[in-house]
Amino acid sequence: MIFVTTSVYALAKRLGLEAADREFSRQVQNPTGSSLGCARVIERLRKLDDLGLRVDLGVGTAAKMRSRMADYAWKSGADVWCSIDDDIDATVETLGNAMDVVRHTHGVVTVPYLLRRPGGDEVASCDLVEPVLVRVVAGGVHVARSQVGGMGLVFTHREALERVRRDGGAPTFVDLDDEGSPSRPALFAELVGKGGRWYGEDWSFFLRLAAAGVQIDALLDGVTNHDGRVMPLGALLDLPRPMFDAEPREPAP
Secondary structure (H helix, E strand, O other), rough: EEEEEOHHHHHHHHHHHHHHHHHHHHHOOOOOOOOOHHHHHHHHHHHOOOOOEEEEEEOHHHHHHHHHHHHHHHHHHHOOOEEEEEOOEHHHHHHHHHHHHHHOOEEEEOOOOOOOOOOOOEEEEEEOOOOOOOEEEEEEEEEEEEEOOOEEEEEEEHHHHHHHHOOOOOOEEOOOOOOOOOOOOOOOEEEEHHHOOOHHHHHHHHHHHHOOOOOOOOOOOOOOEEEEEEEHHHHEEEEEEEOOOOOOOEOOO
């Protein structure tokens, strides 16, 4: 089973909570070219396996929302958690490749996509371990070992989620937006690295994965579309990548 989580905060801000809930449900049931990218991905994932879904309509902070979603995924009992942003699309072949790899490695698969820097240049969403070593796994799918990445489209095996919950060093938190909730691991609580570099909630999660000894792979076979920016995944080997150069020291205030 795949447990999918996403946030459609922008849709809820535009339409209101109740109308956004109805509209997104409609898009998921019958996605079109004008639907959110994640709605099309959810429909394609349903072709691959049984699917559970949790949608967030009102993000307080990304770190809190993603930590909450990780906990929902854990409690679902699903063997794979898929976290996807609302503006990410991917072909069914790409999604199938990611599922094959994550079930083979029992680790984490980050699916690359294009980001635009403030100056207009494009950069890949994840950084690879140097020297780059391309491997073939799970029936011929190509991957490379990754260090950190964006959470636009990430597949996490239940065993990896269990390890990072247990060994990732995350604090726990009580979610005041979810009355009566138990404490949850703050897997996405932001970290500060050596030299004072502040890591976002996505890289902080990947740093905790690494601390827990979880294998992280970047998928190299497939195609993604991030808000109109199409990326053949093999281009990751030639594109500029984010600069990852320090280890975490302590949670950011």
